[in-house]
Amino acid sequence: MSEDTKTVLIIGYGNPGRLDDGLGPALADALAESGIPGLTIESNYQLTVEDAAAVAEHDVVVFADASVSGAEPFVFSPLEPESTMSFSSHSVSPGAVLSLARDLFDASTRGYVLGIRGYCFDEFGERLSSRARANLDEALRFLESLLLDKGLHSSTAECIGCDEWKSVSCVERRVHHGSGTQNPGG
Amino acid sequence: MDIDIAQEKSLRKIVIEPVTRIEGHAKVTILLDEDGSVKQARMHVVEFRGFERFILNRPFWETPVLVQRLCGICPVSHHLAAAKAMDRIVGGEDLTPTAEKIRRLMHYGQVLQSHALHFFHLCSPDLLFGFDADPMVRNVIGVIAGHPHLALQGVMLRKYGQEIIKATAGKKIHGTGAIPGGVNQNLSIKKRDFLLKDLDQMYEWSRDALKIARDYTIERLAELEPFGSFPSNHLSLVGEDGRMDLYDGKFRAVDDEGNRILDQAGGMEYLDHIAEEVRSWSYMKFPFIRSQGPETGWYRVGPLARINTCDFIDTPGAEAARKEFMAVTDGKPNNMTMAYHWARMIELLHSTEKIAELLHDPDLQGEDLVVSGSRREEAVGVLEAPRGTLIHHYKVNRDDQVVMANLIVATTQNNEPMNRAVQRIAEDHLSGKEITEGLLNRIEVVIRAYDPCLSCATHAMGQMPLVVGLVDHEGNLLDEKAKA
Numbered sequence: 199m200s201e202d203t204k205t206v207l208i209i210g211y212g213n214p215g216r217l218d219d220g221l222g223p224a225l226a227d228a229l230a231e232s233g234i235p236g237l238t239i240e241s242n243y244q245l246t247v248e249d250a251a252a253v254a255e256h257d258v259v260v261f262a263d264a265s266v267s268g269a270e271p272f273v274f275s276p277l278e279p280e281s282t283m284s285f286s287s288h289s290v291s292p293g294a295v296l297s298l299a300r301d302l303f304d305a306s307t308r309g310y311v312l313g314i315r316g317y318c319f320d321e322f323g324e325r326l327s328s329r330a331r332a333n334l335d336e337a338l339r340f341l342e343s344l345l346l347d348k349g350l351h352s353s354t355a356e357c358i359g360c361d362e363w364k365s366v367s368c369v370e371r372r373v374h375h376g377s378g379t380q381n382p383g384g
Numbered sequence: 385m386d387i388d389i390a391q392e393k394s395l396r397k398i399v400i401e402p403v404t405r406i407e408g409h410a411k412v413t414i415l416l417d418e419d420g421s422v423k424q425a426r427m428h429v430v431e432f433r434g435f436e437r438f439i440l441n442r443p444f445w446e447t448p449v450l451v452q453r454l455c456g457i458c459p460v461s462h463h464l465a466a467a468k469a470m471d472r473i474v475g476g477e478d479l480t481p482t483a484e485k486i487r488r489l490m491h492y493g494q495v496l497q498s499h500a501l502h503f504f505h506l507c508s509p510d511l512l513f514g515f516d517a518d519p520m521v522r523n524v525i526g527v528i529a530g531h532p533h534l535a536l537q538g539v540m541l542r543k544y545g546q547e548i549i550k551a552t553a554g555k556k557i558h559g560t561g562a563i564p565g566g567v568n569q570n571l572s573i574k575k576r577d578f579l580l581k582d583l584d585q586m587y588e589w590s591r592d593a594l595k596i597a598r599d600y601t602i603e604r605l606a607e608l609e610p611f612g613s614f615p616s617n618h619l620s621l622v623g624e625d626g627r628m629d630l631y632d633g634k635f636r637a638v639d640d641e642g643n644r645i646l647d648q649a650g651g652m653e654y655l656d657h658i659a660e661e662v663r664s665w666s667y668m669k670f671p672f673i674r675s676q677g678p679e680t681g682w683y684r685v686g687p688l689a690r691i692n693t694c695d696f697i698d699t700p701g702a703e704a705a706r707k708e709f710m711a712v713t714d715g716k717p718n719n720m721t722m723a724y725h726w727a728r729m730i731e732l733l734h735s736t737e738k739i740a741e742l743l744h745d746p747d748l749q750g751e752d753l754v755v756s757g758s759r760r761e762e763a764v765g766v767l768e769a770p771r772g773t774l775i776h777h778y779k780v781n782r783d784d785q786v787v788m789a790n791l792i793v794a795t796t797q798n799n800e801p802m803n804r805a806v807q808r809i810a811e812d813h814l815s816g817k818e819i820t821e822g823l824l825n826r827i828e829v830v831i832r833a834y835d836p837c838l839s840c841a842t843h844a845m846g847q848m849p850l851v852v853g854l855v856d857h858e859g860n861l862l863d864e865k866a867k868a
Binding site: 213215247250297298301302322323324 | 437450452453457459501528532535538543
């Protein structure tokens with residue numbers, strides 16, 4: 199890997215035993231099988247404080263999670279450290295992990311959130327709904343394209359993703375919705 | 385014990401929902417009588433039901449992996465409890481030294497990381513800044529700002545525990561290390577040396593954390609002694625010689641004075657000794673010791689109970705700390721709720737010491753990993769999870785399918801104690817019809833002392849708000865407060 203190539207960490211999280219809540223780990227598993235070089239892939243039930251140490255060792259991190267009510271098929275968005283976070287549980291938010299990486303390890307890791315829309319969360323079961331599966335496929339294609347085009351690996355890229363995404367400022371239009379649909383805000 | 389509907393009509397309710405920084409969703413209701421005095425406190429838990437059904441009809445050998453889906457907080461505890469049950473199903477409960485020690489290493493890694501997270505990142509803001517500190521400061525951001533070394537130690541201790549789990553269980557999310565009758569891998573020299581590299585640092589930090597918890601408790605003994613406290617029974621597993629044993633052992637229960645109620649009762653006999661009461665207002669059951677009945681037989685589990693029930697700890701640093709801990713109450717059980725923190729840190733040091741002991745044991749590199757014997761159709765697996773005693777009970781048919789599963793988790797066993805703790809806080813700190821910030825803080829603090837894992841609710845992006853409501857005896861909402 200050349201010096202200007204960024205190291206990328208993908209963390210897919212969620213509970214595979216809770217139907218569509220397993221979208222994050224499913225994405226991590228699929229990426230691991232893709233063989234894309236230069237990636238570190240982790241999956242877990244939820245984010246916890248020690249993830250900050252791994253995040254700090256990379257230039258870029260993508261937190262992939264199931265989204266309960268986000269846009270379909272997925273939302274990809276830059277992430278800011280949450281300096282005013284409060285822990286609601288033993289798990290922490292992506293922004294909180296980024297904040298810990300910054301504050302405890304002096305890291306300047308860039309963060310992104312990939313929220314894949316799921317639909318079924320209210321029972322136990324190790325399967326994805328068909329609609330969630332379709333959303334996962336789209337999210338996977340998007341992320342693989344991004345990685346193969348070095349959209350995340352490149353040290354010079356200001357914007358990332360598809361052509362439409364690259365044509366606008368990340369600051370002005372921060373959220374990428376799947377299938378080329380873009381939505382200001384986020 | 386329960387208050388019936390007719391009685392409730394004459395009571396005013398104060399509702400607090402949900403409690404922050406604990407797992408799942410909980411709502412606290414404080415019932416007042418017509419005079420405005422606290423009648424009863426109830427912690428309602430929205431428990432995700434149906435997990436047992438998820439296991440039914442699945443092949444028994446899948447169970448140690450499947451049960452990890454139950455809880456993202458302590459999957460290793462469920463993994464090992466199920467594996468211990470399945471050991472009996474395959475007649476392989478007498479594990480090889482390598483298998484047992486690999487499992488123990490995995491378990492101590494889990495306890496280490498769980499206790500470290502709780503102390504450094506969940507409860508330390510309460511201890512460092514006080515219960516009345518501004519919530520904007522009384523959080524982990526405040527810890528990072530004021531005590532960055534502690535926040536870093538918490539992360540690194542937690543990371544170390546996770547490295548142990550990864551080395552012994554395989555992946556974090558699909559841990560497969562423990563299998564019926566043993567384990568599927570030993571610990572390579574390379575992995576052992578990797579873990580040994582940071583061990584001295586982990587020991588030092590564990591010892592320092594213990595000192596913080598000990599000093600905090602000793603220096604504020606008069607203030608903490610009544611804080612959410614009450615006399616209770618205590619239950620845990622202990623070894624045959626009475627030692628603390630987090631991975632294996634038999635039930636011992638003592639009363640608030642230290643008199644033994646139960647001793648050396650095997651896991652398979654748990655139904656002879658433990659029953660569960662159902663109350664109309666709670667999804668979560670209320671376990672009690674049968675011989676004592678539901679009124680007086682309820683008990684505490686977890687670090688405080690374990691220190692109170694055991695005769696000794698078989699590692700030097702933790703044993704010295706235990707003696708000092710017990711001296712505070714002249715050798716009798718310590719019934720201070722806030723002493724959970726000190727007890728938890730004694731176990732943190734104990735876990736580090738056991739990890740050191742195990743990593744230097746050549747049995748971890750042994751090749752004899754699995755045993756089997758006569759097939760059985762029913763089994764119980766018990767262990768001491770970070771939050772307390774964990775019981776897994778299964779029946780398996782001749783087609784190798786699980787046909788019955790019953791799981792009793794630590795937080796369920798601490799159900800009545802948590803209700804009692806909240807009630808004590810309400811009695812001491814509630815005045816009038818208003819839920820003050822001080823009361824709210826103290827209710828959070830006292831529940832957090834138990835480190836409850838209230839349910840394994842599907843996580844979702846976003847924060848869990850804290851909503852506080854005050855309802856009068858006619859059901860009118862008198863006051864409501866919310867915070868992030």
